[in-house]
Amino acid sequence: xxxxxxxxxxxxxxxxEVSNQTVSRVLNNRPDVSEETxxxxxxxxxxxxxxxxAIARSLIHQRSLTLGVVTAGLKFLGxxxxxxxxxxxxxxxxxxxxxxxxxxxxxxxxQPLLNTLLSRHVEGIIWAVPEIGNNRDxxxxxxxxxxxxxxxxxxxxxxxxxxxxxxxCFGGRLATEHLLNQGYSHIGHLSGPLDWWEARQRQEGWQAxxxxxxxxxxxxxxxxxxxxxxxxxxxxxxLLESYPEMDxxxxxxxxxxxxxxxxxxxxxxxxxxxxxxxxxxGIPESAYYCPPLTTVxxxxxxxxxxxxxxxxxxxxxxxxxxxxxxxxxxxxxPELIVRESSTAVRV
Amino acid sequence: xxxxxxxxxxxxxxxxEVSNQTVSRVLNNRPDVSEETxxxxxxxxxxxxxxxxAIARSLIHQRSLTLGVVTAGLKFLGxxxxxxxxxxxxxxxxxxxxxxxxxxxxxxxxQPLLNTLLSRHVEGIIWAVPEIGNNRDxxxxxxxxxxxxxxxxxxxxxxxxxxxxxxxCFGGRLATEHLLNQGYSHIGHLSGPLDWWEARQRQEGWQAxxxxxxxxxxxxxxxxxxxxxxxxxxxxxxLLESYPEMDxxxxxxxxxxxxxxxxxxxxxxxxxxxxxxxxxxGIPESAYYCPPLTTVxxxxxxxxxxxxxxxxxxxxxxxxxxxxxxxxxxxxxPELIVRESSTAVRV
DNA sequence: CTGAAAGCGCTTACAG
DNA sequence: CTGAAAGCGCTTACAG
Numbered sequence: 066x067x068x069x070x071x072x073x074x075x076x077x078x079x080x081x082e083v084s085n086q087t088v089s090r091v092l093n094n095r096p097d098v099s100e101e102t103x104x105x106x107x108x109x110x111x112x113x114x115x116x117x118x119a120i121a122r123s124l125i126h127q128r129s130l131t132l133g134v135v136t137a138g139l140k141f142l143g144x145x146x147x148x149x150x151x152x153x154x155x156x157x158x159x160x161x162x163x164x165x166x167x168x169x170x171x172x173x174x175x176q177p178l179l180n181t182l183l184s185r186h187v188e189g190i191i192w193a194v195p196e197i198g199n200n201r202d203x204x205x206x207x208x209x210x211x212x213x214x215x216x217x218x219x220x221x222x223x224x225x226x227x228x229x230x231x232x233x234c235f236g237g238r239l240a241t242e243h244l245l246n247q248g249y250s251h252i253g254h255l256s257g258p259l260d261w262w263e264a265r266q267r268q269e270g271w272q273a274x275x276x277x278x279x280x281x282x283x284x285x286x287x288x289x290x291x292x293x294x295x296x297x298x299x300x301x302x303x304l305l306e307s308y309p310e311m312d313x314x315x316x317x318x319x320x321x322x323x324x325x326x327x328x329x330x331x332x333x334x335x336x337x338x339x340x341x342x343x344x345x346x347g348i349p350e351s352a353y354y355c356p357p358l359t360t361v362x363x364x365x366x367x368x369x370x371x372x373x374x375x376x377x378x379x380x381x382x383x384x385x386x387x388x389x390x391x392x393x394x395x396x397x398x399p400e401l402i403v404r405e406s407s408t409a410v411r412v
Numbered sequence: 413x414x415x416x417x418x419x420x421x422x423x424x425x426x427x428x429e430v431s432n433q434t435v436s437r438v439l440n441n442r443p444d445v446s447e448e449t450x451x452x453x454x455x456x457x458x459x460x461x462x463x464x465x466a467i468a469r470s471l472i473h474q475r476s477l478t479l480g481v482v483t484a485g486l487k488f489l490g491x492x493x494x495x496x497x498x499x500x501x502x503x504x505x506x507x508x509x510x511x512x513x514x515x516x517x518x519x520x521x522x523q524p525l526l527n528t529l530l531s532r533h534v535e536g537i538i539w540a541v542p543e544i545g546n547n548r549d550x551x552x553x554x555x556x557x558x559x560x561x562x563x564x565x566x567x568x569x570x571x572x573x574x575x576x577x578x579x580x581c582f583g584g585r586l587a588t589e590h591l592l593n594q595g596y597s598h599i600g601h602l603s604g605p606l607d608w609w610e611a612r613q614r615q616e617g618w619q620a621x622x623x624x625x626x627x628x629x630x631x632x633x634x635x636x637x638x639x640x641x642x643x644x645x646x647x648x649x650x651l652l653e654s655y656p657e658m659d660x661x662x663x664x665x666x667x668x669x670x671x672x673x674x675x676x677x678x679x680x681x682x683x684x685x686x687x688x689x690x691x692x693x694g695i696p697e698s699a700y701y702c703p704p705l706t707t708v709x710x711x712x713x714x715x716x717x718x719x720x721x722x723x724x725x726x727x728x729x730x731x732x733x734x735x736x737x738x739x740x741x742x743x744x745x746p747e748l749i750v751r752e753s754s755t756a757v758r759v
Numbered sequence: 760c761t762g763a764a765a766g767c768g769c770t771t772a773c774a775g
Numbered sequence: 776c777t778g779a780a781a782g783c784g785c786t787t788a789c790a791g
Contacts, residue, residue: 071474071784073783073784073785074784074785075784075785083761083762084761084762084763085762085784085785086763086786086787087760087761087762089785089786090760090761097760097761098761099760099761116527117531117784118471118531118533118783118784118785119533120467120470120471120476120531120532120533120784121471121767121783121785121786122786123467124465124467124468124767124768124783124785124786125766125785125786125787126767126785126786127418127767134511139492139493139496139499140493140496140713142489145486145491145492146486148486148492148495149486152486152511152512152513153513153515156512156513156515161511161512161528161532162510163508163509163510164499164509164511165499165503165508165509166496166499166500168503180463181466181508184463184465184466184467185467185508186418186466186467212418293696294697294699294700295699295700297700298700320696320697326700326702327700330702349640349642349667350641350670350697352641352642353642353644353645353670353671353673353674355673355674355677355702366487420768420769421768421769422768430777431777431778431779432769432770432778433769433778433779434776434777434778435769436769436770436771437770437776437777439769440770444776444777445776445777446777449776449777464768464769465767467767467768467769468767468769468770468783469768469769469770470783471767471768471783471784472768472769472770472771472782472783473769
């Protein structure tokens with residue numbers, strides 16, 4: 066497969082015996098070309114299978130129609146669903162995506178990555194990396210802000226920053242209130258790792274609901290795992306010991322909930338009669354867990370597409386430079402899906 | 413966020429009172445600049461936070477250091493794991509990814525998509541869309557081949573095409589032979605949709621193993637689902653009726669296997685004593701199914717990174733245009749993970 | 760209706 | 776050691 070030179074506008078011009086700019090006119094459907102010339106040039110374009118260079122064009126137009134996406138942990142469900150939504154929406158809006166995946170969640174030096182993206186003239190950036198520990202502190206240290214609009218996904222509100230997020234706290238509340246309504250009163254919580262903002266929010270929702278119901282929230286009523294099914298299993302065991310009265314458990318994601326179900330089964334604990342379990346995420350398989358899992362469903366695809374819409378709006382506001390774009394906070398509400406794992410017939 | 417003009421090489425040149433090409437020399441670490449000038453220019457570059465335009469550079473160098481990735485069904489596990497591997501490897505090799513997701517698996521007109529990619533000067537393309545029905549016929553109709561190297565993932569061998577694939581047929585054989593070794597002899601199969609090449613391969617492996625063992629393979633010994641847990645459940649029910657002697661079941665993916673387990677449980681069929689079940693994919697949760705699932709594990713991340721390595725090799729071969737790059741076929745072997753769902757103590 | 764000129768942001772020979 | 780000129784592939788005024 067030897068190197069093939071690109072077919073350029075010059076090749077087309079030469080072959081159709083006109084100047085470059087006439088070819089350019091034909092390409093861009095300008096009116097001022099004679100019908101005869103137009104036909105001839107199109108013919109040559111097709112014969113040569115000529116594709117105008119988007120690169121050259123973006124240099125002139127100062128527009129690349131490209132969006133940068135920074136993601137991490139693509140092998141997990143959430144991030145890939147989000148990317149799915151981003152890709153769909155970008156496609157629809159006529160933008161192309163430049164994808165960068167962080168090697169881990171805790172990358173320290175963001176600058177080279179941002180530079181790569183900016184050097185390729187992205188018109189905006191979507192930051193689809195979960196907020197963990199202080200992995201967003203760099204935002205403060207940006208010299209004089211970014212040179213392009215940027216949208217952050219699922220994170221703590223910060224002034225001056227556009228954020229699209231799922232309301233995880235509300236989700237945690239939803240799960241817990243459901244359990245209360247079902248008559249459970251010793252409701253434990255198995256959270257995700259607490260350096261994750263999402264994990265903390267869900268935990269907060271759980272706690273708030275219990276306090277609102279006049280119940281106590283004590284240290285030994287909860288523990289945290291690392292999102293994996295394995296950790297869901299081991300942490301559930303720990304919780305069963307530290308909180309023996311526990312009759313219901315709100316778990317921070319469906320995969321850990323699967324681990325919890327696993328442990329309950331091994332120990333002969335009946336779900337939901339002895340222990341109700343509610344998950345978070347709403348992954349399709351959860352409907353086929355044993356028993357089917359009640360869960361809080363969040364639409365990550367919608368999150369992604371909302372982010373793209375918002376970003377494009379910001380970009381266009383920048384072009385009509387009058388209307389300075391106001392940073393926005395969009396929050397998507399998760400929904401409760403009730404299944405067998407939390408609906409015992411209580412007496 | 414009003415529009416900000418990019419800082420260009422001219423700005424730097426003006427501010428440091430040298431010509432553009434001296435700035436260029438400094439940027440590219442050329443030797444022939446006086447130390448004093450070099451220092452001054454670097455200072456200005458930093459002050460202005462100047463980022464050279466990769467776009468302009470790629471125009472000159474005729475190299476974009478960009479790879480195109482075409483994917484579909486990112487919301488499913490396989491494609492996103494694959495993309496994960498692709499992203500990691502591309503990053504490591506210093507390439508940036510241009511991502512396009514097809515709206516569905518059966519897109520008819522590939523040309524516009526290919527053109528977008530080519531117009532942005534991608535140096536190579538990875539086709540990470542599963543082969544389904546005739547959704548790859550377009551390869552034949554490419555006028556005079558592609559102008560850049562292209563690698564296809566998981567598909568039927570075709571002359572002149574570079575392919576990186578998992579050996580699904582071998583995987584199916586692995587699962588089936590394991591069941592035979594465990595003493596099962598009425599082994600049914602629940603495949604994925606048969607227009608998927610991968611589904612057909614796994615089915616073929618199952619069939620070959622049975623024939624090799626001198627067993628019959630009849631129509632009513634297998635059925636096909638659509639990869640979803642739901643279809644896994646309904647198709648297992650169907651199979652239990654059509655093939656009542658069945659004592660083991662090889663299922664085309666883990667999610668459908670979860671559906672099979674679900675049905676078995678509902679019907680009081682003991683797994684693995686009455687019915688052994690083996691899945692395919694090796695997703696982490698399968699270790700926590702009820703009972704834990706024996707499965708054939710395939711490393712999609714490795715698939716992705718192998719594809720990137722191969723593609724880059726092809727690209728570089730193109731640059732040293734002597735050594736014409738030979739299309740290759742790389743095949744990755746899946747592995748069997750044995751768990752409780754297939755290891756009854758048989759008498 | 761069509762072409763010569765200038766320029767997008769950069770680099771590569773070529774002079775001096 | 777440094778700058779003027781030409782060019783990557785294209786488009787946009789400006790002439791004619």
